Amino acid sequence: MPLKLERQENVPLAGLVAAPFVALAVTLVVGTVMFAVMGRDPVEAFRIYFVDPLSDAYTLQELVVKAGPLLLIGIGLAFCYRANRWNIGAEGQYVAGALAGSWLALATHGTEAGPWVLPAMLVLGALGGAAYGLIPALLRVRFGASEILTSLMLVYVAQLGLDYLVRGPWRDPAGFNFPQSVSFDAVATMPLLLGEGRLHAGIVIGLIAVAAATFVLGRTLVGFSIELGGSAPRAAAFAGFHEKRVTYGVFAVSGALAGLAGIIEVAGPIGNLQPSISPGYGFTAIIAAMLGRLHPVGILVASLVLALTYIGGEAAQISLRMPFDVTRVFQGTLLFAILAADVLVRYRIRRVEGTRHA
Amino acid sequence: MRKILSLALGLAAGAALAGAGALPASAAEKLKAAWVYVGPVGDFGYSYQHDQGRKAVEKAFGDKVETTFVENVQEGPDAERVIEQLARAGNKLIFTTSFGFMEPTLKVAKRFPNVHFEHATGYKRAANVATYNAKFHEGRYILGQIAAKMSKAGTVGYIASFPIPEVISGIDSFMLGAQSVKPDMKVKIVWVNSWFDPAKEADAAKALIDQGADIIAQHTDSPAAMQAAEQRGVKAFGQSSDMIQFGPKAQLTAIVDDWAPYYVQRVQEQLDGKWSSTDTWDGLKEGVVHMADYTNMPDDVKRMAEETEAAIKSGALHPFKGPVYKQDGTLMVKEGEVMSDKDILSLNWYVKGIDDKVPGQ
Structure with missing residues (x-):
């Protein structure tokens, strides 16, 4: 049947x-x-999973810290997916952004560089991620290559590039050959928002992104051209929207936000470059984008829900074994x-x- | 009444275990201890062995200690949260068992001065952070000797994880052992850039066998290479765990990590209020590293291996005793001297006779 x-x-x-x-x-x-x-005991389990993390100041902060990168990447992906462009490589753009921004942190390490370092790192991170995101866009526009495959494969290129740098040229010379860079200076580190805990300024950037994306996607011609290009490409062409420009645009935005997430994470909770700087945020963010129905506010909620399941899962391992x-x-x-x-x-x-x- | 009795019993038991007879500070209160693993406890390798150590603690102390573990923890920001949650959950002694947990452990330790932390394989300590590691290279010297005796091709294949000192010193020690038996022994090295990736490890083993290696050594955590060796009819050495079940005809021996004695000792010190930040680096003598049964080899090879093992244990033999030459022929350790622990722990060059280059140099 x-x-x-x-x-x-x-x-x-x-x-x-x-x-x-x-x-x-x-x-x-x-x-x-x-x-x-x-x-x-199921009641106990649900309490540890869903109630405890939400009733403690520390875990609430952790929830936001964990949701931060998912939120930024997810919003970027919403631009792509609304336009029917399937960027699966946010993880790679995240790494590329982290590398671009970290370059400045390492170049100014130990110098008298002032408070301009962190903002410059964020800009570099966004630019690095955008440039990396434009590669699959270019391959699609120029050669008709599937962006699903190229963006995904570029993830491994970025990860191996990071691997090479932290084991080779960017390795901490005083680190006994262990694969990691020096710890970033204070001027290259995300400021903490509260005295205690790990909540840092990254979430502010995330919330600005939510507001900006809500406006652009919902209220502007750009947002409309993205939406229309995705759902009715022929109608969009008749309306005079350029398909190529939309492709480049959404990949650049998506890459920039993923790159921003990468440099924020490295300059925030991690504090230096390591062979592994993401527990798969770029892929988990795809779930966040879909769960949030490609709407920025929805993605904000979805990111928090996903973060809750991770943190609750860890708590269940710890308390319930x-x-x-x-x-x-x-x-x-x-x-x-x-x-x-x-x-x-x-x-x-x-x-x-x-x-x-x- | 019962309370007093159990308290007295607890005190007596604690004192008996302490040996010296010092009264434990909180015998009646349960000690909560926790472990953080980088892999699954079912990897049959590195994390599995640490968990065996945790189980030994449970067995040794019964209901005086409550243990917890978190497995599959990513090195990076997640690790810091897991460690912090364990500290918040009331654990007073926390073992973080992978190199990548070093910075997160130190960060959390700063916020919890009353909790004691132990980080495996790292080099940074604090007042409440101790480090511990094992002299795996001692076992590798024995492997090198066995390989030199058993190899007909004169070439051994070596599957390496990351070019960090622990792994480089293992390769050097292996080759020094091999050269002590057969000076022109050759080694081919494949870096898989992972501690645990069974598919890559198996591929590396097959590629090495195709290139003419008839003995496989590994510094990665899964039994995949052992299985590949078994299939192809060559010999191999196990890593971290006794892997004889995966290579009944292939395994010559295995370097087994046995963390149980260390964990039991440290928990005891914590219970006695005698814990302090130490840097422990034990080996064959102390039992943290021990050799699996010598199998699939003639009696004379087995005897040689046992004699070497005994000599290392007694201190008569040191794998890095002079003269030790660097690849380019520079004398690094003089005749009659041995390399210092510090130098071994930061070793980043190959000994003479290895026809390869350390990656990233």
Whole structure:
């Protein structure tokens, strides 16, 4: 019996509001069974997962720190995905931005350079990420190469470039040959917002990005041309929008925001260059962008939800001695339920009769 | 009444274990200790061995100690959060077991002066941060000797992870051992740039065998190379864990990390209130490094290996005893001297006879 998903014309508002709660309820049911089978108290588990991280000043800060890079990268990806350009390589642009910005931090290390260093690093990071993001755009426009493949493969190039630099030319000479750069000077480090904890100025940049992107995507001609180019390319062409310009534009914005996230992370919580500077933020941000329905505010919420599942998962490992894999399965269950609820609200499942092929 | 009794029992047990008889500061209170691993505990290699050490602590101290671990922790900003959460959760002794946890450990330690931290394989310490490592290179000297005896081709394949001193000194020690048996022994080295990547490790092993190596040595954490050697009918050495189950016909021996004695000792010191920031670097003698059974080799080779092992344990033999020459022929350690621990820990050059270049130099 073949089934078909049919888009609903008028999605009831009540359904849209209820969907996340239904998803949460489903997750709770699945989680209860899972935790009970594991021999853990489900109520306790949910408290540690969802309530504790939100009721403690320290973990709240950590939540924001973790969500920060997801938010910036996710907003950039929304530009690409709205235009139907599939940038899968944000992870590489993140690394490229981190490298470009770190170059200045290392070049001025130990000198009397003033407070201009950090802002300059951020600009360099954004430019580095944008330049790296423009490569797949160029390959697509000029040669018709699939940007999905080229952007993804450039991730590995960037990671190996970072690897080479921290083991070779940028290695801390006093570091016993260990692969990492010197720690950045104070003028090359993100300022902390509160006395205690790790909350740094990066989130302010993230919130500015949310506001700016909401405005550009929702209220300007540029945003409209991106949207239209993605959903109706021919109509966009008739309207006089340049497809190539849109391709370059969205990749540049996406790369710049990913690069900015990279340099903020390196100049913030990490503090120097290391062989690994991202636990896959560039890929996780794809989930954040999709969960947030490509809307900046939605992505802000989605980033916080994703960060919560990571931090809750760690807390569950620590307090409940839950294995790492179980926490990941639980995270997957939650994401699956949210996406499924979303689809079921917006689409109707229809039985298709009489279309069976011989 | 029962409380007093159990307190007395606890005190007595603590004193008995302490040996010296010093009264523990908080015998009735449970000590919470935690471990942070870079890989999964099921890697059958490095993280697995650390977790065996944690289990040994649980067994030795029973309900006086409560242990926790977090596995698969990324080196980087996530590590700092995990370590901080462990400190906030009331753990008083925290072991961070990978090199990349060095800076995060120090950062958290600064904020928790009353919590004690132990970082494995690093070199930075603080008043409440100790470091510990093992002299893996001692075992590698024995491997080199066995390889030189067993290899018909005269070429050994070496799968290396990262060009850091621990790995370079391992290669040097291996070759010094090999040269002590067969001066013209050759080594081919492949860098996989990972501690744990079974697919890459297996590929490296196959490539080395194709290039004529008939013995495989590795400084990576999975048993993949051992399995490849078993399939291709060549011999190999295990790493971190005894990998005989993966290479019943291939494994000659393995360098096994045994952190249990160290962990038990440090937890005991913590319980006694005698913990201090130390830099521990033990080897074969102390049992932190030990050799798996010598298998798949003739008796005379086995005897040689056992004699070398005994000589290293007794101190009669030092893998880096002079004369040791650098690749270009410079004399680095004079006849009758041995290389200092400090020099071994920062070693970044190959000994004479290795026809290769240290990456990044």
